Amino acid sequence: MTIASTTQLICFVVLSATLVLGSLGVVLLPNIVYSAFLLGGVFLSVAGLYLMLNASFVAAAQVLVYVGAVNVLILFAIMLVNKKETLQAIPGLALRRVLSGAVCAGLFALLIRVAFTTPWPLPGPEPVGEDATIRIGEHLFSDYLLPFELASVLLLIAMIGAIVLARRDVISSDIATGDPVDQGLIEKARTPLLLDRTPR
Amino acid sequence: MVTIPALAQVAQVGLDLEGSFELAMRSLGLSPGAAHLLWLPLPMVLVLVAAVVGVLVNVWLERKISAAVQQRIGPEYAGALGVLQPMADGMKLLFKEDVIPARADGLLFTLGPVLVLVPVILSWLVVPFGQNLLISNVGIGIFLWIALSSIQPIGLLMSGYASNNKYSLLGGLRAAAQSISYEIPLALAVLAVVMMSNSLSTVDIVNQQSGAGILSWNIWRQPVGFVIFWICALAECERLPFDLPEAEEELVAGYQTEYSGMKFALFYLGSYINLVLSALLVSVLYLGGWGFPVPVEWLAGWLGQSVDAPLVQLITASVGIVMTVLKAYLLVFFAILLRWTVPRVRIDQLLDLGWKFLLPIALVNLLVTASLKLAFPMAFGG
Numbered sequence: 001m002t003i004a005s006t007t008q009l010i011c012f013v014v015l016s017a018t019l020v021l022g023s024l025g026v027v028l029l030p031n032i033v034y035s036a037f038l039l040g041g042v043f044l045s046v047a048g049l050y051l052m053l054n055a056s057f058v059a060a061a062q063v064l065v066y067v068g069a070v071n072v073l074i075l076f077a078i079m080l081v082n083k084k085e086t087l088q089a090i091p092g093l094a095l096r097r098v099l100s101g102a103v104c105a106g107l108f109a110l111l112i113r114v115a116f117t118t119p120w121p122l123p124g125p126e127p128v129g130e131d132a133t134i135r136i137g138e139h140l141f142s143d144y145l146l147p148f149e150l151a152s153v154l155l156l157i158a159m160i161g162a163i164v165l166a167r168r169d170v171i172s173s174d175i176a177t178g179d180p181v182d183q184g185l186i187e188k189a190r191t192p193l194l195l196d197r198t199p200r
Numbered sequence: 201m202v203t204i205p206a207l208a209q210v211a212q213v214g215l216d217l218e219g220s221f222e223l224a225m226r227s228l229g230l231s232p233g234a235a236h237l238l239w240l241p242l243p244m245v246l247v248l249v250a251a252v253v254g255v256l257v258n259v260w261l262e263r264k265i266s267a268a269v270q271q272r273i274g275p276e277y278a279g280a281l282g283v284l285q286p287m288a289d290g291m292k293l294l295f296k297e298d299v300i301p302a303r304a305d306g307l308l309f310t311l312g313p314v315l316v317l318v319p320v321i322l323s324w325l326v327v328p329f330g331q332n333l334l335i336s337n338v339g340i341g342i343f344l345w346i347a348l349s350s351i352q353p354i355g356l357l358m359s360g361y362a363s364n365n366k367y368s369l370l371g372g373l374r375a376a377a378q379s380i381s382y383e384i385p386l387a388l389a390v391l392a393v394v395m396m397s398n399s400l401s402t403v404d405i406v407n408q409q410s411g412a413g414i415l416s417w418n419i420w421r422q423p424v425g426f427v428i429f430w431i432c433a434l435a436e437c438e439r440l441p442f443d444l445p446e447a448e449e450e451l452v453a454g455y456q457t458e459y460s461g462m463k464f465a466l467f468y469l470g471s472y473i474n475l476v477l478s479a480l481l482v483s484v485l486y487l488g489g490w491g492f493p494v495p496v497e498w499l500a501g502w503l504g505q506s507v508d509a510p511l512v513q514l515i516t517a518s519v520g521i522v523m524t525v526l527k528a529y530l531l532v533f534f535a536i537l538l539r540w541t542v543p544r545v546r547i548d549q550l551l552d553l554g555w556k557f558l559l560p561i562a563l564v565n566l567l568v569t570a571s572l573k574l575a576f577p578m579a580f581g582g
Binding site for chain 2: 002003033037040044056057060061063064067068069071072073075076079080129130132133
């Protein structure tokens with residue numbers, strides 16, 4: 001066994017262990033902030049696995065998109081609304097847990113079966129190494145053009161939806177009095193007329 | 201007398217430090233694998249030391265230049281001209297008591313500064329000081345830096361949250377918002393450069409600028425991109441005028457409020473290493489990296505020397521390192537001057553600048569670069 005393959009094995013074991021333990025922690029920990037931070041760790045170890053598969057561009061993109069954007073936004077949202085509150089007890093919680101555990105175990109068994117019955121072509125294709133970035137670009141603009149464009153349309157829809165939800169001028173009447181609100185006022189910055197609840 | 205043939209071999213293959221080191225080790229009776237193992241940590245340790253020394257110089261410069269700006273003398277007793285002052289600062293932080301506040305979350309409180317520092321140091325992987333003088337010429341090069349620097353806000357949020365202090369939390373949230381906002385124009389500015397050099401690798405980016413010395417540097421072809429990148433890099437480093445996450449007048453010290461001792465030193469080190477790193481990358485992306493204003497090949501030609509001669513190679517490499525460091529510290533000088541001349545922006549102005557000004561300008565810059573590349577493939581790397 002050479003030094004390179006030993007290092008690879010150690011890295012693989014460590015990354016897989018962090019991945020499995022981290023994702024269990026994300027699901028099982030009661031503290032949502034810990035879950036969110038662990039999610040970042042899980043994303044990072046997935047990036048490490050990509051790196052071991054010679055997909056360095058995908059690994060960097062994983063770090064940039066999932067750790068740098070998605071996970072930071074999740075944390076941001078949690079910390080903005082992090083209010084200590086005792087959650088109401090849900091009826092039949094034990095049964096729900098058993099049911100969801102059973103569903104997860106079934107899915108796990110199914111995936112294990114797929115992993116063992118699929119005839120994997122081993123060893124895999126030659127790694128393209130540094131050319132991977134160019135190859136990904138070529139694929140995105142040729143045979144994967146439609147999924148690529150559909151994904152961007154999906155993101156656009158999500159963005160417009162977020163703007164519509166966050167904009168305030170969808171309220172057409174004053175909350176306190178019920179009078180119709182002059183829409184011209186809303187566009188003016190720093191006019192706290194809309195949500196002012198004080199009686200006139 | 202083993203070393204002379206080894207040196208001769210070095211001269212033949214150019215400055216291949218790794219090869220010559222392994223050759224020397226093997227001549228001492230080590231197996232090739234062991235020689236390689238001995239070589240592996242060397243560049244990393246060297247770069248780590250370079251980064252820390254860079255920070256010490258940076259701290260000294262900051263103290264001296266700020267003193268000059270305010271017509272003071274600055275540190276002068278610790279060593280000649282106060283050069284040992286940063287060491288004294290470091291010693292003070294090293295011996296300070298390491299306090300974890302009683303109601304803080306100890307684990308996250310400790311992990312936060314580490315998560316801030318590690319990505320910054322990892323990014324030095326792709327900083328080239330010469331044709332072969334970098335730790336790893338990875339194909340994704342500059343993209344690795346962008347990806348790694350996006351991990352940092354997690355550390356900031358973590359330490360802000362774990363401190364159990366409202367100023368810390370606000371500082372952490374501000375840091376994350378700022379870092380997300382300025383990452384996008386930064387990446388778009390880098391993308392324009394990458395488009396011109398057809399590669400993400402930092403070595404290729406520098407080589408693409410090395411044709412005609414100072415005239416072929418990217419700053420002439422990407423002036424808008426240069427300004428965008430510099431503004432965004434300052435914002436990513438949380439330097440004034442963009443140091444909102446630690447604005448003293450509003451937030452005490454932001455996410456650093458509860459930190460002391462070595463944990464605070466990690467933040468301090470991280471921010472200064474990040475500043476040096478950003479300056480180095482500006483010089484790599486826009487100022488020709490290790491290139492001399494007049495190409496060294498021309499100089500060698502005028503002096504009637506062959507570029508491949510061992511002595512010329514050695515001089516070229518030294519000039520390369522000096523030029524990289526010189527350009528970087530020139531930019532650091534400007535950053536320090538900016539810090540002591542420009543007032544801090546407000547948080548809404550900061551976000552307006554990032555989203556409503558820099559982002560559209562960066563997109564336009566990218567489109568213009570793309571069309572110029574199609575129209576003049578000679579000048580814009582066809």
